[in-house]
Amino acid sequence: MDVNYVGESLLPGQIGQFFVVLSFGAAILSLVSYFFATNNPEEKSWKTLGRIGFFTNAFSILVIGATLFYIIYNHLFEYHYAFAHSDKNLPTHYIISSFWEGQEGSFWLWMFWQVILGAVLVFRSKSWEAPVMTFVMLCQTFLASMLIGVEIFGSRLGSSPFILLRDALQAPIFSDPNYLSMIRPRGLNPLLQNYWMVIHPPTLFLGFASMIVPFAYAAAGLWTRRYKEWLTPGLPYALFAVMVLGTGIIMGSFWAYEALNFGGFWAWDPVENVSIIPWFTLIAAVHVILAYKHSGHGYFSATLLSLISFVLVIYASYLTRSGILGETSVHSFTSLGMSGQLIWFNLTFLVIMIGLLIWRRKELPSTKKEEDIYSREFWLFIGALVLTVACVQMISTTSIPVFNAIFGTDVAPPIDPISHYNKWQGAFAVVILLLSAVAQFLKYKRTDSKKFWAATLASLIVSIIIAAIAIYVMKVYTNVMYILITFSAVFSIIANISILADAFKGKWRLTGSAVSHIGFGLLVLGALVAAATNEVISLNETGYIGVKNFGKEGDKFTDPGENLFLTEGEPVQMGNYKITYIGDSVAPPNVFYHIKYENIDEESGKVLEEFVLSPFAQNNPAMGGLIGTPATKHYFTHDVYTLITAASADSQAPISNLNEEEKTGFEDYDEPATYQVNIGDTLRYRNGIYIIEGVNKSAKLENIPLAEKDVIVGLKIKVISSDNKEYNAEPIFLLKDGHAYDFNKDVSEQGLKFRFSNILPAKDKLEIMVYQKPLPEKKWIVFKAIKFPYINFFWVGTIVMTVGFCMAIYRRVKDGKREANIES
Amino acid sequence: MKKSSIILMAIIALAIAMILVIYTDSSTYSTFKEAKEKKTELYVVGVLNKEKKLDYDPVKDANLFTFYMYDNDSTECKIVFNGSKPQDIERSEQIVLTGKMEGDQFHATKILMKCPSKYNQDQVEVIEATTASL
Numbered sequence: 037m038d039v040n041y042v043g044e045s046l047l048p049g050q051i052g053q054f055f056v057v058l059s060f061g062a063a064i065l066s067l068v069s070y071f072f073a074t075n076n077p078e079e080k081s082w083k084t085l086g087r088i089g090f091f092t093n094a095f096s097i098l099v100i101g102a103t104l105f106y107i108i109y110n111h112l113f114e115y116h117y118a119f120a121h122s123d124k125n126l127p128t129h130y131i132i133s134s135f136w137e138g139q140e141g142s143f144w145l146w147m148f149w150q151v152i153l154g155a156v157l158v159f160r161s162k163s164w165e166a167p168v169m170t171f172v173m174l175c176q177t178f179l180a181s182m183l184i185g186v187e188i189f190g191s192r193l194g195s196s197p198f199i200l201l202r203d204a205l206q207a208p209i210f211s212d213p214n215y216l217s218m219i220r221p222r223g224l225n226p227l228l229q230n231y232w233m234v235i236h237p238p239t240l241f242l243g244f245a246s247m248i249v250p251f252a253y254a255a256a257g258l259w260t261r262r263y264k265e266w267l268t269p270g271l272p273y274a275l276f277a278v279m280v281l282g283t284g285i286i287m288g289s290f291w292a293y294e295a296l297n298f299g300g301f302w303a304w305d306p307v308e309n310v311s312i313i314p315w316f317t318l319i320a321a322v323h324v325i326l327a328y329k330h331s332g333h334g335y336f337s338a339t340l341l342s343l344i345s346f347v348l349v350i351y352a353s354y355l356t357r358s359g360i361l362g363e364t365s366v367h368s369f370t371s372l373g374m375s376g377q378l379i380w381f382n383l384t385f386l387v388i389m390i391g392l393l394i395w396r397r398k399e400l401p402s403t404k405k406e407e408d409i410y411s412r413e414f415w416l417f418i419g420a421l422v423l424t425v426a427c428v429q430m431i432s433t434t435s436i437p438v439f440n441a442i443f444g445t446d447v448a449p450p451i452d453p454i455s456h457y458n459k460w461q462g463a464f465a466v467v468i469l470l471l472s473a474v475a476q477f478l479k480y481k482r483t484d485s486k487k488f489w490a491a492t493l494a495s496l497i498v499s500i501i502i503a504a505i506a507i508y509v510m511k512v513y514t515n516v517m518y519i520l521i522t523f524s525a526v527f528s529i530i531a532n533i534s535i536l537a538d539a540f541k542g543k544w545r546l547t548g549s550a551v552s553h554i555g556f557g558l559l560v561l562g563a564l565v566a567a568a569t570n571e572v573i574s575l576n577e578t579g580y581i582g583v584k585n586f587g588k589e590g591d592k593f594t595d596p597g598e599n600l601f602l603t604e605g606e607p608v609q610m611g612n613y614k615i616t617y618i619g620d621s622v623a624p625p626n627v628f629y630h631i632k633y634e635n636i637d638e639e640s641g642k643v644l645e646e647f648v649l650s651p652f653a654q655n656n657p658a659m660g661g662l663i664g665t666p667a668t669k670h671y672f673t674h675d676v677y678t679l680i681t682a683a684s685a686d687s688q689a690p691i692s693n694l695n696e697e698e699k700t701g702f703e704d705y706d707e708p709a710t711y712q713v714n715i716g717d718t719l720r721y722r723n724g725i726y727i728i729e730g731v732n733k734s735a736k737l738e739n740i741p742l743a744e745k746d747v748i749v750g751l752k753i754k755v756i757s758s759d760n761k762e763y764n765a766e767p768i769f770l771l772k773d774g775h776a777y778d779f780n781k782d783v784s785e786q787g788l789k790f791r792f793s794n795i796l797p798a799k800d801k802l803e804i805m806v807y808q809k810p811l812p813e814k815k816w817i818v819f820k821a822i823k824f825p826y827i828n829f830f831w832v833g834t835i836v837m838t839v840g841f842c843m844a845i846y847r848r849v850k851d852g853k854r855e856a857n858i859e860s
Numbered sequence: 861m862k863k864s865s866i867i868l869m870a871i872i873a874l875a876i877a878m879i880l881v882i883y884t885d886s887s888t889y890s891t892f893k894e895a896k897e898k899k900t901e902l903y904v905v906g907v908l909n910k911e912k913k914l915d916y917d918p919v920k921d922a923n924l925f926t927f928y929m930y931d932n933d934s935t936e937c938k939i940v941f942n943g944s945k946p947q948d949i950e951r952s953e954q955i956v957l958t959g960k961m962e963g964d965q966f967h968a969t970k971i972l973m974k975c976p977s978k979y980n981q982d983q984v985e986v987i988e989a990t991t992a993s994l
Contacts, residue, residue, distance in 0.1 A: 406863060407863065409863070414863075418867065421867070421868070421871050422871075425871055425874060425875050425878070428875050428878070428879070429878055429879075429882065432878075432879050432882050433882055433885075433886075436886060446888065446889055447883070447886050447887075447888065448886060448887040448888050448889045448902075448903045449886060449887070450882075450885045450886055450887060451887050451901050451902065451903065451958055452958075456882075456885055460878070598923065598943065599918075599922040599923050599943060599944045600922060601918050601919065601922040681922075681944040682916075682918050682922070682944050682945065816918065816919065818918045818922040818944050820944075
């Protein structure tokens, strides 16, 4: 069994594995020490020990990352992770993507961010350090256990990124000491070879990781009985988590839109839902925290929502990593055999949440006073509840496979998930948007109702007018729900703009919230309009036979197909555009298909605009054939999105391997035809005719001196192709020193080659040989084009919202410092 | 009673009602036989019949793809899909179709494939064993 393998480099793996185990041990040490440091604050050594554990853990994680990067960067395919996620052709910047393509890499990313956040907490959180870090290190311990990859009591704990290929897989090839030179690594999924994939996962995981901080603060507040105090330091972290997670989710949406081929930016896929659920609950938490800080109402809700957000992050992690979503998600997540571990992770944090709340239930701050209906806190509370109910809806539908697994049922999710979710979430969006407008005009505790109605009505009237115009311009009047959402989004934007205007007059405090609510309004508006009015413009009405399925109206099975067939060089009219497939180019491993769009004015025939889109596709048999990446033309008001769904095979065929020396110049041609002709004869070829025009007795050849007896004759041939183009060719016949030679001539545009092969004086004929290239099968593509109107609102809204969050964080951090100064 | 408690209860009631409605929206995984009886849109789970031809000729019709599939009762049925051929269907281990029966053909509106994931594909692709000198 002991084989001496050639070329393996085992040291990096051993270093990596050592630090994987060390990071786990250090996390436990830190967890235990911080736990005792919280319970015995007098004993300073516990806290020191906790810090030692934390920094050891931090260092180990940096070494693990560096080692794994070294392995992938240097193509050490003896390691399973490098083998499964990269190959030698991968450009350097995508090595970063392959780093977190696998679950192990993404767990590392999560731990890495947690280390950064932990470092901030160690240095900044002062008296909160010990209890808060206890929970952070508990999470870190669970995450570190996911990478261990050793068998304990017969079950595998974690999955190490440093496992050797020959240990991970069983194959006969591993009995060969030279196996390394014979294996072909699997490479990175082409869908992930996109620059958004370099930046989207780190952002998303920073969002997920930072959700631990509000959890830790809320739990620490309950544990150490500092009920009210945690809200002030916890709030900026909660805002930060909301901001980063929101940005990460939308980045994913942008990646889906730019690089995936499902033709949209949001699909209500379970993977998307589970990332948006904790985002919603933490947004609700932020609002209730504010309500509590200003009014003393809703402590329990604020704490519960902060705690449950992180539990839901772990639940999301469980759903996407355990393979349980199998039949419902297009994302192919499969189990690494860690679902048990993930369930324990999830249950632990759930039990901590419930346990702490029950343990301290009698001591929770509460107020007997009733909220006033004209108070902001009342409506913030309602808004948070609505967000929670929206989450309940998403969790219920997304978790159907989980319920099936628990109860052994066989319920299938709704047939059309997009309309199912839109129906529910559209209604919630209306309520949330209206609340985000109205609540801004209310003050905490008590508002003068007259002032409130005056401000609200003014905005309402302006909004109704603007919404009416917007609905007309954006063509969303077809559906009552669309009208309602548009109106409430406009109302939210207008109301918050008027708050923002007040802010410029000196009330700076609400600026951040006004800006982020404007962003949210724009985001919903953009999403609605793009989703509701996007139209497939590549409708294949020509290839569609009207009688198919007897043309039942409104039956989607008989609708004309959405894919359009294009032959190279043959323009097709598609909506406003005349489109032509003008060819392709290869930049391995991708093939780019160039499609020219021309917008031609019907009356004058002038080309108003012209552009070329080059969606590309990668033919990757290992990943499932042709994988298309869309190309999109961005306008201010809409996008034109184009995607290849099929293409003729030859453009994907490998280039012929013949060496230059072996080429005779004839291998591309069919068997020649020999004709005996006279001057003036007209002959046919596949794509037209050619005429033997005459003989040129004064033909010349460069570099060949002619003796007196030599004969040199050129034959003038005129080729007229079927589209009336003329070409001239003059093959030459030479008799030199008694030997016959001939010099052929090409008409490469028509794939013809002529040889003047003989002169037959006896018959008074000239002999020619005609070579024709086989008619190339015209290249074709099948593609789909979608017009997304006003999608820019969606992206702009995201940016505006992020800016608003930044402003709010800045303000809350400043407030926190001021409060700390007052206290001290 | 406090206003907030009333609202809380109302919203909990709403949430329960909503979950019930969600389950009326939900569907079941059926077989071709059931699809024939029900005539409504539903899910059918099965495997591709790899023996028979997968027919997609974009030159003729870029939006017509037909193939044969066995459902979980091993009943075979011809599937008609009004769209282009999904790229990796040949390699699929399992197919989840959305659609309904029309006569003897199942008209699919959506094809979801479960392919052997590259993550757990326990195979090593071996390059033709050549010497390193090449």
